[in-house]
Amino acid sequence: MxxxxxxxxxxxxxxxxxxxxxxxxxxxxxxxxxxxxxxxxxxxxxxxxxxxxxxxxxxxxxxxxxxxxxxxxxxxxxxxxxxxxxxxxxxxxxxxxxxxxxxxxxxxxxxxxxxxxxxxxxxxxxxxxxxxxxxxxxxxxxxxxxxxxxxxxxxxxxxxxxxxxxxxxxxxxxxxxxxxxxxxxxxxxxxxxxxxxxxxxxxxxxxxxxxxxxxxxxxxxxxxxxxxxxxxxxxxxxxxxxxxxxxxxxxxxHPDSPTIPLDTIQKLVAAENPDYFSFPRVSVITVVYEDPKGLARTIDSIKSQTYPFIEYVVIDGGSGEAVQQVLSDNSESIDILVSEKDNGIYDAMNKGISLFTGDFCLFMNAGDTFYEADTLKRLVANLDDVSDVFYGHREYIHGAGHSLAQIQKGQPIEKIVSGMPFCHQSILYKSDALKRNEFNTTYRYAADYNQFVKMYTAGAKFRLIDQVICKFFAGGSSESGIRPYLECLKIQFDYFGDGEHIKESKYMKGFIKNWPDFEKKFS
The missing domain is CATH 3.90.550.10 (Spore Coat Polysaccharide Biosynthesis Protein SpsA; Chain A)
Structure with a gap:
């Protein structure tokens, strides 16, 4: 035989x-x-x-x-x-x-x-x-x-x-x-x-x-x-x-770190989850510098996502041992890692833009997290072929010890004339739309607002989705001081002029409200 x-x-x-x-x-x-x-x-x-x-x-x-x-x-x-x-x-x-x-x-x-x-x-x-x-x-x-x-x-x-x-x-x-x-x-x-x-x-x-x-x-x-x-x-x-x-x-x-198309794993996932929307690959970019606890929290959130097709990109600004240990402990979950000095957060984010390969992209910087484990799965189910940018709501976590939380809903895109109508971490970009619109690094605090205003005035299509996307932990550099106001006002003047709408600008109102403090500090 x-x-x-x-x-x-x-x-x-x-x-x-x-x-x-x-x-x-x-x-x-x-x-x-x-x-x-x-x-x-x-x-x-x-x-x-x-x-x-x-x-x-x-x-x-x-x-x-x-x-x-x-x-x-x-x-x-x-x-x-x-x-x-x-x-x-x-x-x-x-x-x-x-x-x-x-x-x-x-x-x-x-x-x-x-x-x-x-x-x-x-x-x-x-x-x-x-x-x-x-x-x-x-x-x-x-x-x-x-x-x-x-x-x-x-x-x-x-x-x-x-x-x-x-x-x-x-x-x-x-x-x-x-x-x-x-x-x-x-x-x-x-x-x-x-x-x-x-x-x-x-x-x-x-x-x-x-x-x-x-x-x-x-x-x-x-x-x-x-x-x-x-x-x-x-x-x-x-x-x-x-x-x-x-x-x-x-x-x-594997010594050669091979990149193999997702076709094979997609077949397996489709057998268990036939409701996925054409299996788009979502790239999530995290920028970090000397924030090991925040980075660990963000990575845990990304690892917990039930949507399987995530490309995870981490751009580290050359942090010390504590951050390096977090990165090492989670190396299996990171697809692309860059750890080197940069010229600020937007320079780091641009590095991520140049490297990601997904069909869609979202920034979830160190410290912030997805709202729930199925957030991406639900978000992907609502995508369409027309929109360039999808955005939703955020949970704003603030106060002493981040003890307070409130849901802040995304606003109609037309509100962008008076200020940011959404949180950056609640944004999902279509890949080609983001690749064409890197951040202008001459802005230190408001390059994201400049990017969205530029895209909006150029005719990009934004779509509001009624879903909480992220948990945003207050305390970032764009939330305090005079320069964020000045940068945002410059963007509004450059793109929308100095008409009546400036009276409704949240940045002008904030600037006026805080002027006594600014005058005291700088006089």
Whole structure:
């Protein structure tokens, strides 16, 4: 009998649409290869089982793992038990392990197999090949898991003979870390595990969060401690056992930082969220200088957004150690980072404009945050093809210790004659509109107002959306002193003249109100 070269092993539960995509990609990838597909399903109730039994090229193993049977609660079996069912049934030379919420970037499997073949032909005792992947949108850079030189195979290829030799997965783990344990057993048996620099996998981390949370309880901590205890003094130094009980491994980013089109991950997201508006990529730019606490607050807000297609750009003005630590701690969430001296906030923002690649762009500078976790998702759902700028409302947070908050609504764009009708952080620009209108850095405080007035008078289309976009924390440089008034009044005189409208200018009113203080200070 001729056995296949590659056995694809995929675990599945209640993710039919994602599973179909995963298998469709595998079929296309391996069309010219000798392969088999084995799916282990945990008793899905979403039509997955019915679909699987109709697929004549798939070996389907169904092991119910939830619910009741015979009047008794089914005792849940571990991930390793399920995967071992498929691993032991596999007849290929190589076993390729994928999850049902992942999708290969074309070429991933074939490139990995080619690398495996080359190394074995050279006499290398190779047991596994790890594929680079990312947990989108939580972790946006492709990486493989490692610790102290030990690579782990989260997605990738194993030599079937190596798995047999070490006894497959340890089924005493509940869910997590049995794949880590398997890689360590293979290494301990004298095999190497190497990365395939040409193999990439998209993993949609936010798929079916209720399933993920059911596997992510206190038993994960038990599994982690079991792993560390088992390999203490071998893979993990005894003297650092406490540290590694909290940090099992680390991510090794791809050395070339490849930029891969979002087509593959978009397919995964579309399967779970078909209501997204054509999947525009939204670039969020944060400018920071020596504000580590504010930066951390802003980054946490951006990471919490449920809209997945965010390009995050951070422009740092050459801050010290505290900010650098925040940036380092959140490097997986930052797509583009510049850290160098600049000529002020608007110069930094212009740097961001020159670098972002999204379809739309929003500035959320250090300290400020999105209003809610679904803010961007809701905002994107209201976009159109006509407007150049979309804007909404803000929550203004002020007072001692930022203890007071009030909603300030965006005003009709015609109000721009008398002052800013919106908060800058509540603005979403269309990409080409922003690229054509960088900030005039001769203004130190009001370059944003100048930009909007310039765009308005040139005929740009602004659209007010009835939604709170941001939380704006008071205290920025544009909120105090005489120069902001003078700059804004100059802009109004330059673009609108000195007619009756100046009487309604909020900047003229503010200037007059504060004149006694200014006169006292400067006389």
């Amino acid at each position: 001729d056995y296949p070269k590659i056995s694809m092993v995929i675990g599945s539960f209640n993710r039919r649409k994602l599973l179909e995509l995963c298998i469709e990609a595998v079929r296309a990838e391996l069309n010219d290869q000798s392969y088999e597909i084995i799916v282990v399903d945990g008793g899905s109730t979403d039509g997955t089982v019915e679909w699987l039994v109709q697929q004549k090229d798939i070996i389907t193993i169904i092991q119910h793992n939830r619910g009741e049977w015979g009047g008794k609660q089914i005792v849940r079996k571990p991930w390793a038990y399920f995967m071992n069912l498929a691993f032991k049934a596999a007849s290929g030379q190589y076993i390729c392990m994928l999850s049902d919420d992942s999708l290969i970037v074309p070429g991933a499997i074939n490139n990995g197999v080619e690398l495996f073949d080359e190394q074995l032909a050279k006499g290398v005792k190779l047991g596994g090949v790890a594929f680079y992947f990312r947990d989108y949108p939580v972790r946006k850079k492709y990486a493989i898991a490692s610790n102290l030189g030990n690579l782990y195979v989260n997605h990738g290829l194993f030599l079937k003979a190596a798995m047999e030799e070490v006894g497959y997965c340890d089924e005493s783990y509940h869910f997590y870390f049995s794949d880590t344990d398997l890689a360590l057993k293979i290494r301990a048996a004298g095999y190497e595990i190497i990365p395939s620099k040409l193999s990439f996998v998209e993993h949609y981390f936010d798929a079916t969060p209720e399933i993920r949370s059911s596997n992510n309880d206190e038993r994960k901590l038990v599994d982690r401690q079991k792993l560390i205890s088992k390999w203490s003094g071998i893979a993990y130094p005894k003297e650092k056992e406490e540290y590694y009980s909290r940090h099992v491994g680390r991510w090794l980013e």
